[in-house]
Amino acid sequence: MYRSNTCGELNASHIGKEVTLSGWIQKIRDKGFVAWIDLRDRYGITQLVFDEDRTSKELLELTRTLGRETVIQIKGEVIERASKNKNIPTGEIEVLVSKLTVLNESLLPPFTIEDETDGGEDIRMKYRYLDIRRNPVKENLIFRHKVSMEVRKYLSDQGFIDVETPYLIKSTPEGARDFVVPSRMNEGQFYALPQSPQTFKQLLMVGGMDKYFQIVKCFRDEDLRADRQPEFTQIDCEMAFVEQEDILNTFEGLTKHLLKEIKGVEVDNFPRMTFDEAMRRYGNDKPDIRFGMEFGELNEVAQHKDFNVFNSAELVVGIAVPEGNSYTRKEIDKLTDWVKRPQVGALGMVYCRCNEDGTYKSSVDKFYDQEDLGKWAEVTGANAGDLICVLSGDVTKVRAQLSALRMEMAERLGLRKADEFTPLWVIDFPLLELDEETGNYHAMHHPFTSPKPGQLELLDTNPGEVKANAYDLVLNGNEIGGGSIRIHDKETQATMFKHLGFTTEEAKAQFGFLMDAFQYGAPPHGGIAFGLDRLVSILGGQETIRDFIAFPKNNSGRDVMIDAPANLDEEQLKELNLKLDL
Ligand code: ASP
Numbered sequence: 001m002y003r004s005n006t007c008g009e010l011n012a013s014h015i016g017k018e019v020t021l022s023g024w025i026q027k028i029r030d031k032g033f034v035a036w037i038d039l040r041d042r043y044g045i046t047q048l049v050f051d052e053d054r055t056s057k058e059l060l061e062l063t064r065t066l067g068r069e070t071v072i073q074i075k076g077e078v079i080e081r082a083s084k085n086k087n088i089p090t091g092e093i094e095v096l097v098s099k100l101t102v103l104n105e106s107l108l109p110p111f112t113i114e115d116e117t118d119g120g121e122d123i124r125m126k127y128r129y130l131d132i133r134r135n136p137v138k139e140n141l142i143f144r145h146k147v148s149m150e151v152r153k154y155l156s157d158q159g160f161i162d163v164e165t166p167y168l169i170k171s172t173p174e175g176a177r178d179f180v181v182p183s184r185m186n187e188g189q190f191y192a193l194p195q196s197p198q199t200f201k202q203l204l205m206v207g208g209m210d211k212y213f214q215i216v217k218c219f220r221d222e223d224l225r226a227d228r229q230p231e232f233t234q235i236d237c238e239m240a241f242v243e244q245e246d247i248l249n250t251f252e253g254l255t256k257h258l259l260k261e262i263k264g265v266e267v268d269n270f271p272r273m274t275f276d277e278a279m280r281r282y283g284n285d286k287p288d289i290r291f292g293m294e295f296g297e298l299n300e301v302a303q304h305k306d307f308n309v310f311n312s313a314e315l316v317v318g319i320a321v322p323e324g325n326s327y328t329r330k331e332i333d334k335l336t337d338w339v340k341r342p343q344v345g346a347l348g349m350v351y352c353r354c355n356e357d358g359t360y361k362s363s364v365d366k367f368y369d370q371e372d373l374g375k376w377a378e379v380t381g382a383n384a385g386d387l388i389c390v391l392s393g394d395v396t397k398v399r400a401q402l403s404a405l406r407m408e409m410a411e412r413l414g415l416r417k418a419d420e421f422t423p424l425w426v427i428d429f430p431l432l433e434l435d436e437e438t439g440n441y442h443a444m445h446h447p448f449t450s451p452k453p454g455q456l457e458l459l460d461t462n463p464g465e466v467k468a469n470a471y472d473l474v475l476n477g478n479e480i481g482g483g484s485i486r487i488h489d490k491e492t493q494a495t496m497f498k499h500l501g502f503t504t505e506e507a508k509a510q511f512g513f514l515m516d517a518f519q520y521g522a523p524p525h526g527g528i529a530f531g532l533d534r535l536v537s538i539l540g541g542q543e544t545i546r547d548f549i550a551f552p553k554n555n556s557g558r559d560v561m562i563d564a565p566a567n568l569d570e571e572q573l574k575e576l577n578l579k580l581d582l
Pocket of ligand 1: 483
């Protein structure tokens, strides 16, 4: 028996008990005639004591040969501590050691295994197994476990069945590049790793499973950002005989359950906002509504004077930054530089100070009088003491730019509070999205999404205007889930492929299996997928998903611990019939 107890469970009620513990040496303090070891395992830390009188000289000597992270087993008696530590559950006791066995030695770890470590990100990733011994990482993994257990519990109680779908498949378009896997047995052919199990979950509905879920890895070969991973986890769900309303209610229920069980937070019914409204009010299809600073469109009240920048713009739009009038001229100039950075891309920024005495002072006073500026304040909802920031230009671009500024100001003002949870549904997404470069339309969600009833005809005349039965669940400015009601008949699916630029042959070659299935009594169905990594990090009040993934990849998509991806040797390439041409 390696242990009778864990290192996190002994307290005053165990005093006098003989125990066996196993764990890692966190710390040794040596006072000469007495020494203490902090023994650590997943459950906590227990203090061990050795001294000349009560234990033995040999044991005390032995402690002097041990290094940090050595794995040991001890036997001893639980005794009351002289100086108690109220901050940890085991702080009232220590174990007077009578026997110590070294189970395994450890090299000196390359960084300290403490909550605040001296190791940088790279070294911690290389030795991730040591990093996982640290409390913050360990706690995050345990937190993730709790979230996924609650997800499973809730969905299972609602009658969802967990079904596994294959990883070696044919490409499913979800807007990214595929990772591919060569097939040895089928020369020259490749599997694709699923960008999501989309077509399989639809086929499960055709198969009559009715309610499906899976916590599943998805693979997308995209350029990585800080919060993206090439492989990530979805809570993937699908339901048959449902309308949008059924899906929204079911998954609003799941989200409320998680907020309550994990965070102890009860939220009201989630507001719903159309995509168009979200873009108009926040310039963003995943608006953070924990704070205001809503957009005020100023075309009507700013395009009647001689200011050409505004007159020639498609959209003039502003936000009122609370208390922003306290900014000095220099600070406003810095803010202007901030919006002009290539990452934001604005050409400039017009501002208007709202003075305490009710007057206004703008950077364009030459063109606008107090009455004009009063209207700006009215439209943007500005109060005395605020600063109105105005951008202008092409609708899509300027909205994105002002949205970036809104989020930045909220961050600076401390309005993005990690312990506040404000979910909402964004609905009625456009079905198609124009690719500016190629002039072609893409499916905004994916090609299996159904248009809103009665809009199919519009596809021929005005494709950009067609709305989809698609919805996103947004939490604190992040898209945490997205889905749609699907097309479930062959004709509509074929029409959709045609509009996405597939020839009949291409559609058949790639998705014949799905269209065939639709001919055998496919029920109306729809679903959603949540990004588990992001959901967990938001619930955990942190920014990066990497912190909640046991073995994440770095920004170049590498696992620096196992050193992947890696070259294949000649033998392997030959077996796969592959030749490299680099
Ligand atoms: N497959 C979709 C995605 O990964 C989700 C869905 O439509 O259910 O975004």
